Amino acid sequence: MFSIPGINKNYSLGVDFGTSSIKIVELEYKNGSSFLSNYGWIEIPQKKKVSDFEIKNDSDEEIEKIQLLKKLIEEMGIKSKSAYIAMGSFKGLSAMISVNDIHEDNLDDVIRAEASKYIPVSLDEVYLSSDIVSKRIEKNDNGSVAGKKFLRKKEKEVVDVLLVAAPKDDVHRYERIVEGSGLKVASLELDIFSATRSLVGDDLGKFLIIDIGAKITNIILVDKGVIRVNRNINVGGDEITKNIASNLNVSWDRAEEFKKKNNYLKEEGKAIVLPILNLIAKEAKRLVELVSVGNNLSKPLDKVILVGGGSDVLGIVDIFKETLGDGVVMGNPFEKVIIESDIIKTNIANISPKFSVATGLAIKGAEIYRKKHGV
Ligand SMILES: Nc1ncnc2c1ncn2[C@@H]1O[C@H](COP(=O)(O)OP(=O)(O)OP(=O)(O)O)[C@@H](O)[C@H]1O
Ligand SMILES: [Mg+2]
Numbered sequence: 001m002f003s004i005p006g007i008n009k010n011y012s013l014g015v016d017f018g019t020s021s022i023k024i025v026e027l028e029y030k031n032g033s034s035f036l037s038n039y040g041w042i043e044i045p046q047k048k049k050v051s052d053f054e055i056k057n058d059s060d061e062e063i064e065k066i067q068l069l070k071k072l073i074e075e076m077g078i079k080s081k082s083a084y085i086a087m088g089s090f091k092g093l094s095a096m097i098s099v100n101d102i103h104e105d106n107l108d109d110v111i112r113a114e115a116s117k118y119i120p121v122s123l124d125e126v127y128l129s130s131d132i133v134s135k136r137i138e139k140n141d142n143g144s145v146a147g148k149k150f151l152r153k154k155e156k157e158v159v160d161v162l163l164v165a166a167p168k169d170d171v172h173r174y175e176r177i178v179e180g181s182g183l184k185v186a187s188l189e190l191d192i193f194s195a196t197r198s199l200v201g202d203d204l205g206k207f208l209i210i211d212i213g214a215k216i217t218n219i220i221l222v223d224k225g226v227i228r229v230n231r232n233i234n235v236g237g238d239e240i241t242k243n244i245a246s247n248l249n250v251s252w253d254r255a256e257e258f259k260k261k262n263n264y265l266k267e268e269g270k271a272i273v274l275p276i277l278n279l280i281a282k283e284a285k286r287l288v289e290l291v292s293v294g295n296n297l298s299k300p301l302d303k304v305i306l307v308g309g310g311s312d313v314l315g316i317v318d319i320f321k322e323t324l325g326d327g328v329v330m331g332n333p334f335e336k337v338i339i340e341s342d343i344i345k346t347n348i349a350n351i352s353p354k355f356s357v358a359t360g361l362a363i364k365g366a367e368i369y370r371k372k373h374g375v
Contacts, residue, residue, distance in 0.1 A: 011037060012365020013080035013183070015069070016191065016357035017087060017174065020044060020214030020238070020309070022069055025358040026078050027337060029366040032375060036339045037079065039348065039355060042072040046252060062173060066180035073181060082184040084361035086191040087174055090216055090232040092126075092166040093118055094190055096133065100156045107132075111161060119165055126165040133160045133226050162226065164190060186365060192220050192230050194360030195307065198333035200225070201363075205302035208324070209331070210284055211356065212310030214238045219284045221291055229291050233283055235276060237310030243272045266314050273313060281323035288324075307331040309354040333359040 010030060016023040026038040044065075097114050111130045116123055140156050171188055178185050191211075195218070200207050204224045211218040213236045220230040237259075245255035258269075288301065304324045306316060311330065313319075320328040333356040339345045348355075369375075 010369055011078075011080045012186075012362045012369065013078060013083045014194070014358040014361025014363075014365065015083045015085045015178065015183075016194070016355075016361065017065070017085065017177075018044075018213055018354075018357075019088065019216065021354075022065070022072060023355055023358040024072060024076065024078070025355055025362045026076075026080060027359075027362040027366050028079075029369050029375075032370075034337050034363065034366045036334065036337050036344065036348075038076050039358070040072055040076045041354070042068050044068065062177060062180075065177045069177060069181040073183070080183070080365075082186040083178055084186050084194075084365045085174055085178055085188050086194045086357050086361055087166065087170055087188065088216065088232075089190040089192045089218060089230060091170050092164065092190050094165075094192060094227060094230055095163045096226075096228055097161050097163055099159050099161060102157075102159055107159075107161075111163065114161075115163055115165065118163065121167070125169070126167055127171055129164045131162045131164075133162050135159050166190065186368075189361075189364075191357045192218055192227060194358075194364070195333075195356040196220060196222050196227055196360065197363050198336075198356050198360035199305050199307065199331045201336060206299060208284060208288060208301050208304045209356075210280065210304065210306050210308075210311070210320075212236055212280065212306070212308035214309065217280050217283075217308070217310070219280075219287050221288060229287065231283070231287050233280065235280060236308070237312075239276050240273055240310070240313075243276070244269060247272055260312075262312070262314050274319065277313065277316065277319050278323065281320050285323050301325075301327055304328040305331040307333070307353040307356040311353050312350070331356060336363070 010028060012027050012029065014025045021041045021043045023041040024039060025036070027034045028037040095118050099110055099114065102110050112123060112128070115128055119126060136158050137155050138158050140154055166188070174188060175185050195209055195211055199209055200222050202225065206223045209218070209220040209222065211220070215234065215236050215238050217233050217236050218230060219233070221228045241252060241255045241259055244258055245252055248255065248258070284304070304320065304327050306320060306328065317328050317330060330353060332352055334348065334352055337359065339348065
């Protein structure tokens with residue numbers, strides 16, 4: 001999306017601002033491959049998490065995020081001077097629109113007019129980007145208006161355009177946070193694009209990514225390398241913690257502890273977890289069915305990829321298979337990244353699903369470096 005040229009070295013840094021934690025991945029690009037150079041995360045204190053979602057433009061929150069990010073990058077000893085960053089897609093919009101018989105010269109105007117149908121605020125308040133994804137020729141039906149029948153030309157050209165919008169206020173806030181921590185912003189995008197890059201990459205199959213975060217679950221349908229549709233639902237790992245806390249009458253922190261040990265979820269906790277996971281799975285199925293009706297996306301999914309900290313639940317793959325079929329797998333965002341140390345390989349295995357966005361961002365940096373230097 002909004003690229004700022006001229007600042008990349010052979011280290012690239014991805015920073016994911018989640019609602020529960022800030023996550024960082026640094027890659028080193030050398031000899032034609034990306035190597036994991038560093039990774040880490042810092043939790044956002046709980047009391048602030050609520051305000052993060054509900055109150056915008058809170059300067060306390062901004063200062064807190066700067067301090068957290070500064071602390072994290074200092075402790076990690078990162079080498080990059082600039083960062084590829086993402087914001088939650090629930091703050092922006094990504095939509096695939098189809099326009100008919102349009103002349104290239106008019107594209108901008110038509111897209112702005114179409115965008116205003118999807119965006120509830122003035123277009124002056126958002127950064128808008130659009131990409132032509134595909135063009136095809138379709139047959140025109142005969143038209144009818146108010147009882148009259150008429151003939152249209154036989155064929156029309158349909159152009160599929162991916163529309164992405166992000167509120168300027170949010171973009172500027174993220175820029176201030178990153179710059180406040182001493183880094184430059186290399187580029188900013190919606191998190192769904194970053195996760196798709198690390199989990200699907202160049203694969204042209206049809207995939208459903210389900211990213212279960214703390215407060216939000218992102219469901220992303222990717223086909224032929226393009227995000228066709230995505231939906232955010234306000235359910236995530238925090239909902240499980242909340243239910244454990246009220247069920248056992250314990251504090252939030254204690255419930256979070258129980259949850260992360262996973263033993264509770266295996267036994268008596270199943271009754272608490274299942275309805276939440278089933279709700280997510282059903283919502284995902286609904287989205288796939290909705291999109292598949294009457295268009296060329298009706299071919300079956302190649303894979304359903306589960307990621308996000310909230311997917312760290314024992315037996316989750318089997319639970320999702322019941323609703324979404326056999327293709328459900330846990331996602332590994334480091335699949336295309338070389339991890340030299342066996343110890344890190346082992347340590348990262350359990351936590352890797354929550355790094356899909358940060359890794360996708362760092363991969364973007366590596367790809368830009370590769371293209372620029374032809375290596
Ligand atoms: N070991 C674990 N077992 C179970 N749940 C876990 C575990 N580790 C983290 N979680 C849960 O994962 C959630 C955080 O996931 P993640 O880091 O992907 O979210 P986020 O990116 O901060 O949030 P969002 O995507 O909603 O903005 C929290 O609800 C947390 O309790
Ligand atoms: Mg997230």
